[in-house]
Structures are given as structure tokens and as C-alpha cells.
Amino acid sequence: MEAAVISQQNSTTAFLKELNLPENATNNQVINDQIKASKERLLNTSLPNKKDEDWKYSKISPWLKKKYSSFRSNDKIDLKQFKSTDLKANLLVFVNGFYRDDLSKISHQQNGVIIQNMTEAIDLFQGDMEAHFSKGIEASFFNDLNTVYHGNGVFIKVKKDSIAETPIHLLHIQTGKANIAQTRNLIILEENSQIEILESQFELNAVDCLSNHVSEYFIGKNALLNYSLIEKGSENALIHTNLFVQEDFSKINSNVFSLENTLIRNNHFAKIIGKDTESRMNGSFMPDVNEQIDNRTLLDHQNVRGFSEEVYKGILFKKSSAIFNGKIFVDQKAQQTNAYLNNSNILMDDSARMYSKPELEIYADDVKCSHGSATGDFDTEALFYLQARGIGIDKARNMLIHAFMDEVLAKIDNEEIRELGKHYLEARMMKIEE
Amino acid sequence: MNTIIKIKNLHASLSDGTEILKGIDLEVKAGEIHAIMGPNGSGKSTLASVLAGREEYIVTEGEVEYLGKDLLDMKPEDRAREGLFLAFQYPVEIPGVSNINFLKTAINEIRAYKGEGPIAAKDFLAMVSEKSKLVELDNKLKNRSVNEGFSGGEKKRNEIFQMAMLDPTLSILDETDSGLDIDALRIVAHGVNTLKTNKNASIVVTHYQRLLDYIIPDVVHVLWNGKIIKSGPKELALELEEKGYDWLKDELITD
Numbered sequence: 001m002e003a004a005v006i007s008q009q010n011s012t013t014a015f016l017k018e019l020n021l022p023e024n025a026t027n028n029q030v031i032n033d034q035i036k037a038s039k040e041r042l043l044n045t046s047l048p049n050k051k052d053e054d055w056k057y058s059k060i061s062p063w064l065k066k067k068y069s070s071f072r073s074n075d076k077i078d079l080k081q082f083k084s085t086d087l088k089a090n091l092l093v094f095v096n097g098f099y100r101d102d103l104s105k106i107s108h109q110q111n112g113v114i115i116q117n118m119t120e121a122i123d124l125f126q127g128d129m130e131a132h133f134s135k136g137i138e139a140s141f142f143n144d145l146n147t148v149y150h151g152n153g154v155f156i157k158v159k160k161d162s163i164a165e166t167p168i169h170l171l172h173i174q175t176g177k178a179n180i181a182q183t184r185n186l187i188i189l190e191e192n193s194q195i196e197i198l199e200s201q202f203e204l205n206a207v208d209c210l211s212n213h214v215s216e217y218f219i220g221k222n223a224l225l226n227y228s229l230i231e232k233g234s235e236n237a238l239i240h241t242n243l244f245v246q247e248d249f250s251k252i253n254s255n256v257f258s259l260e261n262t263l264i265r266n267n268h269f270a271k272i273i274g275k276d277t278e279s280r281m282n283g284s285f286m287p288d289v290n291e292q293i294d295n296r297t298l299l300d301h302q303n304v305r306g307f308s309e310e311v312y313k314g315i316l317f318k319k320s321s322a323i324f325n326g327k328i329f330v331d332q333k334a335q336q337t338n339a340y341l342n343n344s345n346i347l348m349d350d351s352a353r354m355y356s357k358p359e360l361e362i363y364a365d366d367v368k369c370s371h372g373s374a375t376g377d378f379d380t381e382a383l384f385y386l387q388a389r390g391i392g393i394d395k396a397r398n399m400l401i402h403a404f405m406d407e408v409l410a411k412i413d414n415e416e417i418r419e420l421g422k423h424y425l426e427a428r429m430m431k432i433e434e
Numbered sequence: 435m436n437t438i439i440k441i442k443n444l445h446a447s448l449s450d451g452t453e454i455l456k457g458i459d460l461e462v463k464a465g466e467i468h469a470i471m472g473p474n475g476s477g478k479s480t481l482a483s484v485l486a487g488r489e490e491y492i493v494t495e496g497e498v499e500y501l502g503k504d505l506l507d508m509k510p511e512d513r514a515r516e517g518l519f520l521a522f523q524y525p526v527e528i529p530g531v532s533n534i535n536f537l538k539t540a541i542n543e544i545r546a547y548k549g550e551g552p553i554a555a556k557d558f559l560a561m562v563s564e565k566s567k568l569v570e571l572d573n574k575l576k577n578r579s580v581n582e583g584f585s586g587g588e589k590k591r592n593e594i595f596q597m598a599m600l601d602p603t604l605s606i607l608d609e610t611d612s613g614l615d616i617d618a619l620r621i622v623a624h625g626v627n628t629l630k631t632n633k634n635a636s637i638v639v640t641h642y643q644r645l646l647d648y649i650i651p652d653v654v655h656v657l658w659n660g661k662i663i664k665s666g667p668k669e670l671a672l673e674l675e676e677k678g679y680d681w682l683k684d685e686l687i688t689d
Contacts, residue, residue: 385526385580388486389540389596390514390547399539403530403579 011064012047018067019180021148026122030130038147041139048141057323057355059263059292063210063237068180070149072098077173077204079103083423084200084230087416089169090115096174097152097181097211112162112193114155118184121155128157128188132218136271142239146182146214153183153215158193158223167196167414174203174211174236185215189223189250196414200230201238209236216243219250221274227254228417230424233261241267248274248303255412257421258285258293259428269298272334276305283312284408284421286428287320294323299341301334308339313408315401318349324356328371332363341371346404348378401429436464438604438635439485439505444496446484454480456660457496462604465632469646469671470639472657473679478639479523481657482608485637486520487513501603514540515547517603517634521593521610528580533592534562536580537599544600565598569625587618594625605629605636611645623648643675656682 021039026032047064048055073095079085092115093103099117106115114125122129134147158164174181189195201211219225231238238261244252258264270279285293299308314322324343345354358371379400386396405425412418439462446455454477462468472478484491485498487510498505505513528536542552553561566576569591581589590610597605607626611619626636626649638649646654646668654670655662656679664670664682674682 379526379528382526382528384488384510385522385528386536386540387510388514388520388522389536389600390511390544391540392511392543393509395539395543396511399531399536400528403528406530 012043012045015047015064016042018069028122028126028129031122031133034134035148038134038144042141042144042148045141045144054296054325057321058265058294059321060237060265063263066178066208066210068178068210070180070182071096071176073175075175077103079171082171082200082202084169084198084420085171087167087169087198087420089167089198091169091171092154093171093173094152094181094183096176096179097172097183099152099154108166110162110165112159113164113195114157114159115168116155116157118153118155118186121186125155125157128155129186132186132188132216134216136245137214137216137241137243138267138269140267142212143214143241146184146212146241149182149184153185155185156187156195156197158189158195160190160220161192162190163193164195167198170197170199172199172201172211172213174201174206174209174233176206176209178208179206181209181211181213183213185213187215187217187225189217189219189225191221192223193220194224196226196417198228198230198417198420201233201240203233203236206233207235210239211236212239214241217245217252219244219246219252221247222249223247224250225252226414227252228412228421229254229256230259230420231257231261231264231266232259232424233264235262237261237263237265239265239267242269244270244279246270246272246274246277246279249276250274251278252280253411253413254281255408255417255421256281256283256295257424258283258295259424260286260288260291261293262290263292263294265294265296267296269300270308271300271302272306272308273302275303277303277307279306279308280411281308281310282408282411284405284425285312285314285322286317286425287314287322288317289319292321292323296323296325297327299328299339301328301330301337301339303331303334305336306334306339308337310341311408311411312343313405314343314345314354315404316345316347316349316352316354319351321353321355324354324358324373326357326371327359327361328369330360330362330364330367330369335364335366337364337367337369339367339369343373345375346378346401347375398426398429437499438462438464438501440499442497442499444481444484444498445494446480446491447494449490449492453494454491454660455484458657458660458662460655460662462635462637464635465630466652467630467636467638467649469649469651469654469668470637470657471641471643471654471671471674474641476657477660478641478657479608482520482523482606482637482639485513485606486510486518511543512547514600515544519597519600519602519605521590521597521605521607523609523612525581525584525589525593527582527584529582531580533576533578533580537562537596540596540600561599566595568598568628569594570621571595586613587615590614590618590622591625594622598625598629601629603634605634607636607638609639609641611640611642619645620648643671646671658683
């Protein structure tokens, strides 16, 4: 047993060795202490493995055996190839985790909206940073790894009573071989503020790369966050972590499109500390051959009268797998919580595997919570019905997949983002049909 | 009269080898309505399914000539595009696909197959409004998801509505009367009778005679154990109603 622990720690050390952990990187003692704590935990934990319930079905292990380095790329990149850049937004581009000023475009400046490089924000917004940086986030291998490398990322602050007039688009591009890309973002919505954020992840000639992005969102009293995420890679792995901390009367709408990559792991948590909140988290995923898409979500109700609704839908093609670990936690104090969670999946082939585990953990007695999960084969009877009316088999299949995914799309208020999501879902299906 | 469909010695099995159709011969000409009757398990629905192209049946012998073409060689969607229509015994619910969108897609796919452009929105809507009156289909149902939450009668009326919209050359009605009350039966039959011309034809598959009170067939065939054992004028249906199928089985054995 002892030997096993040592060997696990050795493999952690081996993984980290290639990465050259930075020493005291900031001028701020509070932040440095957080980083130090993360670093210590990191050195004393084992790598994620199958014995851990959170990683039981995950195909993470080959990604922990690779040797990564972190390197900046200054390649010229034509952003037009990424459809998500059609969105009229303030665009912040990160290539391999490094901010690219030459590609980014902040076209609309606004008094109440601060957009700042994370490194600078540590000096300029000390109070905010000390109050929020790495405070609510789960202590996990990848989060700690990210905290230690905190350097790149964006700090966004929407001031009290301000409504961001232009959405912000965080665009990640991965390129090259065996690089590790990590960004750390901190987004603060002050009282009565509102913003729309789109995050998208793409790659260009990238192979064996690992991304590990962490964002912490603090949604103040009566504030509204509309958030969307598009994840589209091919031969790489992406770990994506979001924490939404919600105060009184705040609302979040999170819509995630996990389209493709060899491995995608999303850890999307809402920590609901305020009363009378609304939290909607929706997702769609479509893994194909040898890909795995893994969603782990938590709606953590800590206060009264929270409303939450979560719908995740998956279409799994041959030899793919997906995981859904969705949990609703209702604290004893969180009376009159109203929470709904559903995961439904279609297996397009017998060789596809779905691991779905919706979970309720409730300690309050006056609540309305429900959860459900359904995984089934593609409805060939419906397919035949459409064919029998003259609709070609490819089109018929598309119609049925759309119909299934429409529920998720319909939840997106912003028409431009909804169309974007639809575009990527359709493009994904076309690619699979080829 | 032109032949619409000619079935010769048709044999079909399930994938496990069980033979269901054991040599069917049938010819339907333009302007005719043929009724196929028979007890449960005789192969009536299998015949309808094989003609529409359902994959779970394997044709082991025989041929089907439809409008001079080899029907069995066509994909299900091409059969539909060539004017073959199957009214389902159990119409499928398709959540998320609106009835109207579904029909518009179907019509445009058929038009594209024939080299025609998409139907104008105005013409389509006019057609919807005209044809839905025929089966007294509630306006609300047109915009709902295909068959989702429809009652049994509404589903069957929706089938006939689709039939009216697609204007088929050969309609196969598979137990369209099952689960219908008299009112719904009358509406469905009215739809079928109104759509009848001297250019198209129908095959009405049914277990009971009562549908044939409303849809008058030119020929009645009795299917038993995968074969047509007797064909005759519409009076045959009445005789069956009176005497049951056993009478025919006995006759068959005596033959």
C-alpha cells in the first residue's frame, strides 16, 4: 500500500518535473499564499486515476503520461476560419494559453466594464483579487495545477448597475505538439450588472496537447451572467473548469456545446450562496470514434428559494464514450429550493458507451427536486417514418438529431449565440456523416 | 386500365429465417381499391411493410413491379417519391419536429427528386388549409410535433392528411381503422374516398369488415398464412364477417 502511494507521488512529480513550476510569481502575499497552498497540495496528491470516483470512467490516464511544455506561438492566424468570431464582441484571443494582443480586438470600450490582463490585475485590483482568487474553487489536481500557473488569463469586472453593451468572447486556440495551455480567468459582476460571455476553444495543427482552463465567476446581487462555451478540437485533451458563485437574486444561464476532441472534461459548478437565485446549466455533446466527453456538474444550493434547471443531451457515435456526473446538492438551510436535472442520450451505435449518474443530495425538507436520465438507441422507427414520406435517410437522420438537440438550443435567449450553437452542431453532424 | 402495381410470387422472411409471406400474387390497376383481409398473423401488415421498404423483412423470392419499375430495388424514400404512400398502423411520435415542417420537407424532397424547385410558402399554406379540412384536422395539431400527444383518432386522421398533401399514386392503408370510433372512421373513409381518382389506387389492409362499409373495395382478397387464398367482389367481405375465417380455411383444405 505504502509503495503504491509513493509510486503515485512519483508519477505526480514526474508529470510536474517537465513543467518547471514557477516560484513566487506575484507581488501580492495573499495571492502567493494561495499559490503556495496549491503547490503543496499538488506535490502531495496522486494523479487523477480510476480509483477516484470522479475519474472512474475517464480516459485521462494517457494524457498524464505525456511530457508537455508551455510555449508561446506568434504564428499569424486567420481568425475568420472560426465561425464564432462572427459574433460582434470584444474579442480576447489566447494561443496556447498566451494572450495575443495582435489578434485580440476590443472594439467597444465602456466605462462600467473593465477588461484587464490577469497579471496586471493582481497589482491593479488587489482587493478583488484577494477576495476572490482561488477562494471558492475545488481543490483538485487540475485546479491546483492551474493556480500554480495562474499567469495568463483575463480579469473582467462589470461595475455596479452596468450592463455590458457588447459581449466578450474568449477565444482559445491550441497549436503545435505536446504543449500545455492554461488560462486563469476571474470575472466579477457587481450588483445589478449584466454581461454576455462566449468562450470558444479551437485548434490548429495541434497534437498531443493538453488545455486546462479555469474561470471563477462571482455574480453579485441581482446580477445576470449569460455564458456559452463551444469546445471543438480533434486530437487533444481539454479540461475546462467554471465556478459560478451566485449572490442574492442573481441569475446565470450557461450553455455548453462540447462538440469534439479526444478528451473533454468539463467541471462546471454553481455555488449558490445567495437567496432567490436562478441557475440554468445546459449542455450538448457529440463524441465520435475514440473520443470521450465528460461532464461533471454541481448545483450547490446553500441558500433559500434557489431555482435551478439543468438539461444535458448527448449523441454518441460509434466507439465513443461520454460521462455525465450531475449533482444537485441542497443544504439544510436551502429551503424551498426548486431544482430539476435531466440527462438524455442517444447511442447511434452499439459500440458507444454512456455513463450517466444524476445525483440528488438533499438536507432540507421543504424542497422540490427531481432528476432523470434516459439513454436509448436511435429511433429507427421514426427514421423509417420520415423516409416513408419521401425524406432521404441523411436528411431524416439530421432532422431527428436536430429535434433532439433543439431543446438545448431553445434555451439560449441570444439569437446570435443560438445560431452559432446550431451551426456547430450541424457542422459536427456533417463531419460524422462523411 | 393501367397497372399500378403487380406483385408476383412474393416471399418474405424475418431476419431469423421465419417465412411470413409465402408467395403473394396481386395486381392493382388505376382507379381500383383493393381490400386485404385476414386473421391476425396472416401477414397483412408484413405485406404493407415490405411494399413500403421496411428493412426488417428480407424478400427471398418474387418480384414487385410498380409503375413499370422494380419496386424492391428502391430505397424507402424513393418509393415514397415515386408516389407510394403507407398509412401506418402505429403512426410514430416525433418530438421536436413540427407536423408542418415535416410535411414541407417531405414535399420539397419529393419535388427535388422530380427536378422541381421548392414549393412556394403561399401555395404550401393554401394546400395545408384545403387538405386539413378534408379530415377535419384541428389547426393546433398542424403546428405541434408530429403525432406527439395526439389521440389515436387524431394520429390516423393525420395519416390521411399527409396522404392528401402528398397525393400518392398508390396508397397502402395498414389497419387504418384499428382503434377508431365510428366518427373518426367516417372521417378517415371520407378522406380516402375523396382522394380517389381514376389515376390512383389504394390497398386497404384491415382485420374487420366495418371499414369496408365506408370504403367500398373493387376487390377483396383474403390473406391466410402468408398467401392469398381467395379473391372476390366486395360481397366477400360480408361473407367473411358472417362466417369468420375458419370457413375459408376449411374450404382451402377441401380444395
